[in-house]
Amino acid sequence: MGDFFSLLEKNDIGRAVIIQPSVYNFDNSATIEALKAKPSELRAIVVIEDTHDFEELKKWNEYGVRGVRVNLLFNSGINSAHVRKLATLIKPLGWHLQLLIDVSSYDDLYEEFKDIDVDIVFDHMGHFDIDKGVEQKGFQDMLRLLKENKAWVKLSGAYRVTNEAYAPYNDVIPFAQAIINANENQIVWASDWPHPSISVPTPRYNELVDLVDAYTNKEDIVKKIMEDNPERLYGFTN
Template sequence: MDPSPKAPHFLVPAGAVDCHAHVFGPSSKYPFHPGRTYTPPDASLEEYLHLHQTLGIQRGILVQPSVYGVDNSATRHALQRLRKSGHAYRGVAVVDSSVSDNKLDALHEDGFRGVRLNMLFKGGISWKDVTALADRLAERGWHLQFLVDVSEFENFETLIGQLPVPVVIDHMGHMACEKGLAQEGFQALCRALKNGHAWVKLSGAYRITSLDQTPYDDVVPFAQQLIQANPERCVWGSDWPHPHISVPMPNDGALFDELASWAPDVQTRKRILVDNPDALYFGDLA
């Protein structure tokens, strides 16, 4: 992460939500999964809240990272601290198919509202666990979040269409821009958005770009096509502290400014930053 985030150059609407971020460490207290793909540096809750203060964001979603496997302790304890201090934050957990109802209920009490299925990095769970979990999550009003490259997700529309819960796709589908807008997996994602069968996180632009620094101009047409497919199914996430990336570390203000080029219309940005996250994550508070 860049320790000195800059303020964005556009007016951030009140109640904005950062729908994708992680906290890490200290590793002495929260040990990493032995089969992890990467080892991140510490990224504290205090640093995360400082980021939000700088960007003008009031709420957020902490997502369980792959490096902790199914041990949600670091994310859970962060959510507990946020709740005690009066902050409106939610979480997305990682669990296995044998998780008990009591454990799911306890996670719900702490603010978790979804389960992440990691199909890219070691330490997550795979598709075989989906059907075993979906009905139980539906009872709690939770969703399933996929970290997946949509260009390699066979039968995407058919599979997600069979699930009884909302489906959220990380990082704009995590497909390299060089594969082109016409790539069938990306078009399947756009169709799923248009039909209301999926949500997408407008996040992680540096994970799909072929460029080294912001602005990531090659990402613009992809983000815009996702928004055009269904602006009511798009949310934004910082992906802070930007773990396991292959480009120079960007500044978070510059990353946030990318949204203004993806969605130049003020009302569309408000929908992405406020209204859509309200429906997906905070509906039980309405």
């Protein structure tokens, strides 16, 4: 975690959220230890089985865990059959499900997720197929969930869907703007550091921060995305 803490200090980051990497599967020990080291500054999203001991989850909640990551794109050990069981397990804690999926691969994304009984967060803007355009059904279904306050969307991973090599990844901007226009109150930003398994040159941290300004020139919306919304979603306190 040394590199992570150095990144926070170098960029004067007062709050951050750790997302359990797929490579560690269900071993959340490093994530939990980081939370213990900086309990007021950090929150985390973990990866668990739907049979995980609830008493331990309650302890993790006290440390700062606020949700569970479900990787249906690269399969971190959880499949879609577990999603509703996970939702039932974490609902008493007020946690959310962070979904890493390709929205363009779903025939009816809206029906699939409209009645999940906890907040859901679509990672990497839905990890859509950029060549299918903004009007592709899966992306539009995600926007509908967002508009109806049935979902959140994370503005991250632009370099994972773009056909361009360098920021600001202009071909992604219309998608990000459509997300913001759908519901500016249910969007958060993320750097996706340390940028694992990407096929383009690794961008600098400040280039990723600047992407938000490429998506909107309204300061009040930028503040929502970068400060107000994550404070609400992850339970940061002043």
